[in-house]
Amino acid sequence: MRDGDRYGQGFVLWFTGLSGAGKTTIAEIVERDLRARFGKIEVLDGDIVRTNLSKGLTFSREDRNTNVLRIGFVANLLSRNGVGVVVSAISPYKEARDEVRRDIGEGFIEVFVDAPLEVCAERDVKGLYKKAFSGEIKGFTGVSDPYEPPAAPELHIKTNEEEPHESAARVITHLEERGYLWPVEQYREEYDRA
């Protein structure tokens, strides 16, 4: 099942999807699990990055891609030094995501957090869809700006078909299968043997 032992190597979990699809909810559960099992974790979420790396960028296609590439640049520096990086960012354009994938290489794990637009709009956690549909917010991804879904993400999560903790568990299992995390059973075995 596992395709190698990469324990101690860094990786980048890149959660992409519409606003309201559930990226942050799942990322937070994953982060909590990871902190207990992997020494070095950093979270780069859209808001932190907008404040610290990308202030002044607009929501044009070019600027959105610049934002994604900056997150990718930092995630790459961290992951190649053994850090597990959790990124939550809409990252709507394929070209920028694919450039990050090329830069980072095998440690790049694209998690497509998917829910129908109507579901995201109905959840409307931050009240943004209401403003987007009324035209108060322009260039809103999924409403008045495109979202290009990943063609071959490492994981495709449909948040209207399972609970957040189930989605998070699938992400963790993926990391185990790829060898970035030891399966919990292996810890138990080593413990029993000692």
Place this chain on the structure above:
Amino acid sequence: MRDGDRYGQGFVLWFTGLSGAGKTTIAEIVERDLRARFGKIEVLDGDIVRTNLSKGLTFSREDRNTNVLRIGFVANLLSRNGVGVVVSAISPYKEARDEVRRDIGEGFIEVFVDAPLEVCAERDVKGLYKKAFSGEIKGFTGVSDPYEPPAAPELHIKTNEEEPHESAARVITHLEERGYLWPVEQYREEYDRA
């Protein structure tokens, strides 16, 4: 002499000073030495960062500070995960350098690379001073834009009074004294004992 054992902890060597003062020359020697003695090293130099993090920023006071804070943000993420970070950036304003110092804490090591303006202008490695004095380049640090020297840098290097390899050796010695590097003699002792 050493004030603690911090081996394996990250740090940020922050080289600040005028263009032509010798920041990059010294940083490159330090980097080479470090790679042989410390696992994880990343170099964030002004040009790499301008390309990947700060494209579009001007050379105004505000934008120069934003650039410095972005480098500081990334250096902090890396150093708190055990990476030794080497930053070369003019970073002319005290307020931004001090904010980075506060964020990073004890791992922040400010190295003031100092040479009289006339010496830097005479070296004129990149031909920039000529253009600055003729007015072709505006807002050039040291000529038509201020440089605020550090009041209490961890190291003050006067590059018109010593050779680059002597300056680099002082930086390495500082890291040893602070416990971020084992002194070479200690490696030798452990080797002899084995």
